Amino acid sequence: MITDLALNRIEGIITDKRRILTDITDRHGYSYDASFGVYVPELVLQPVSTLEVAEIVKLANEYKIPIYPRGRGTSLSGGPLAVEGGIVLDFSKWTQTLEVDPDDLIAIVSPGVITSDINKAAEQYGLMYPPDPSSSHVSTIGGNLAENSGGPRGLKYGVTKDYVIGLEVVTPEGEIIRTGGRTVKNVTGFDLTKLIVGSEGTLGIITEATLRLIPKPLATRTLMAVFDDIVDSGRAISKILRSGILPSKMELMDQQSIIAVEEYEPLGLPIDVEAMLLIEVDGHPDALAAELNKVEEKCMESGARNIYAAATKEEEAELWKARKLVSPAIVRIKPTKISEDATVPRSKIPEMFKRLKAIKEKYNIHLVVFGHAGDGNLHPNIIADQRDKEEMQRVEKAVEEIFTAAIELGGTLSGEHGIGVMKAPFMEMELGSTGLDMMKRIKTAWDPNNILNPGKIFPKQGQRLVLHHDS
Numbered sequence: 001m002i003t004d005l006a007l008n009r010i011e012g013i014i015t016d017k018r019r020i021l022t023d024i025t026d027r028h029g030y031s032y033d034a035s036f037g038v039y040v041p042e043l044v045l046q047p048v049s050t051l052e053v054a055e056i057v058k059l060a061n062e063y064k065i066p067i068y069p070r071g072r073g074t075s076l077s078g079g080p081l082a083v084e085g086g087i088v089l090d091f092s093k094w095t096q097t098l099e100v101d102p103d104d105l106i107a108i109v110s111p112g113v114i115t116s117d118i119n120k121a122a123e124q125y126g127l128m129y130p131p132d133p134s135s136s137h138v139s140t141i142g143g144n145l146a147e148n149s150g151g152p153r154g155l156k157y158g159v160t161k162d163y164v165i166g167l168e169v170v171t172p173e174g175e176i177i178r179t180g181g182r183t184v185k186n187v188t189g190f191d192l193t194k195l196i197v198g199s200e201g202t203l204g205i206i207t208e209a210t211l212r213l214i215p216k217p218l219a220t221r222t223l224m225a226v227f228d229d230i231v232d233s234g235r236a237i238s239k240i241l242r243s244g245i246l247p248s249k250m251e252l253m254d255q256q257s258i259i260a261v262e263e264y265e266p267l268g269l270p271i272d273v274e275a276m277l278l279i280e281v282d283g284h285p286d287a288l289a290a291e292l293n294k295v296e297e298k299c300m301e302s303g304a305r306n307i308y309a310a311a312t313k314e315e316e317a318e319l320w321k322a323r324k325l326v327s328p329a330i331v332r333i334k335p336t337k338i339s340e341d342a343t344v345p346r347s348k349i350p351e352m353f354k355r356l357k358a359i360k361e362k363y364n365i366h367l368v369v370f371g372h373a374g375d376g377n378l379h380p381n382i383i384a385d386q387r388d389k390e391e392m393q394r395v396e397k398a399v400e401e402i403f404t405a406a407i408e409l410g411g412t413l414s415g416e417h418g419i420g421v422m423k424a425p426f427m428e429m430e431l432g433s434t435g436l437d438m439m440k441r442i443k444t445a446w447d448p449n450n451i452l453n454p455g456k457i458f459p460k461q462g463q464r465l466v467l468h469h470d471s
Contacts, residue, residue, distance in 0.1 A: 071143030077420030111142030250374025
């Protein structure tokens with residue numbers, strides 16, 4: 001409970017009253033994200049300086065008030081939800097710093113900067129910021145750092161943590177520290193930078209980041225291959241990667257996602273196939289033709305029915321448009337979309353496809369599969385109607401089996417969405433009780449009062465996945 005005295009002190013820290021939101025209408029706008037559940041915070045603050053954040057955190061420790069860092073609310077795992085009340089810190093207004101240093105190949109950014117804007121700024125110097133989550137045009141870099149976001153380019157270039165070399169962080173007790181720096185190599189002590197990135201706002205609040213940039217590839221080429229059997233498409237992925245070719249993107253769409261896109265915006269895609277692979281190679285123009293030929297060869301060896309290579313940039317954009325339209329297309333079928341990101345070793349992709357087929361039939365659910373198949377990061381999406389309690393109970397069981405299948409195949413609960421609230425009940429299944437306990441010990445040591453983002457990552461006793469609401 002935030003007392004009047006605490007609120008008065010907060011008003012002394014953030015003197016601009018427009019950045020203190022107490023009205024229930026305003027607060028309700030921060031009660032949800034792109035996952036499930038509605039939790040209305042007691043207060044929303046919009047800090048725009050490190051000092052403001054530090055003072056707020058110190059006060060929160062004194063009054064034992066939970067704090068929830070938040071970007072643009074695009075989280076698919078419940079990352080910024082105020083599950084225990086308290087204060088949401090909205091960083092979307094904090095966009096002042098976006099500096100590119102082309103000599104050091106770095107960018108220095110404030111937490112509220114939109115991710116795609118970083119890449120746009122880098123491109124002016126012939127550079128690139130590779131991490132490209134699908135929400136990059138709206139998500140903040142602070143949110144990406146908290147969740148260690150990935151994206152289609154993760155296959156070749158890695159995820160967010162691979163490009164973070166320095167951070168400014170407010171600790172859970174309100175101290176300000178810097179980790180890493182401006183150098184690509186840094187092995188001074190524990191790697192706190194990597195520990196904080198992906199900790200989902202539970203170990204510290206990132207107030208500035210130093211990001212590594214790389215030279216932008218000179219050219220790209222894109223190919224589409226269609227398969228009558230989705231398992232064959234999985235084999236094609238393995239064969240391509242074993243051939244010595246490392247595509248920059250390798251995306252999969254199953255039959256249901258192809259049909260949904262065609263009904264949403266007809267692009268001339270074949271709807272009588274089980275799977276479609278979109279493959280992009282990048283690098284020097286002279287090398288790309290040979291690489292594309294090798295990719296075609298491996299697809300045909302794996303049973304591809306047909307292959308189409310884009311001849312122009314316009315044709316390339318048209319092919320990728322199909323992949324971008326999947327999410328808006330499938331929510332027209334039913335209003336509720338459960339988006340998962342269970343990830344398996346590349347060699348297990350064909351087996352995971354078989355498991356997903358069986359789960360779909362067992363629970364009679366509308367399961368659509370797409371995602372970053374080249375690195376095993378699949379996105380099994382279930383389309384349902386949250387108002388149908390019986391259907392949602394089947395969906396919950398199906399999601400649990402999807403997680404179980406991924407773990408049994410040597411995979412992980414999450415490749416890029418994070419754990420948050422949604423996957424906390426399954427943490428012990430992957431980590432074991434000792435592994436989970438080690439993480440809890442780190443959390444307790446850093447945040448003894450459990451102020452930062454409580455209720456995330458670590459499951460409560462008896463917590464389970466619930467996607468429906470009992471009436």
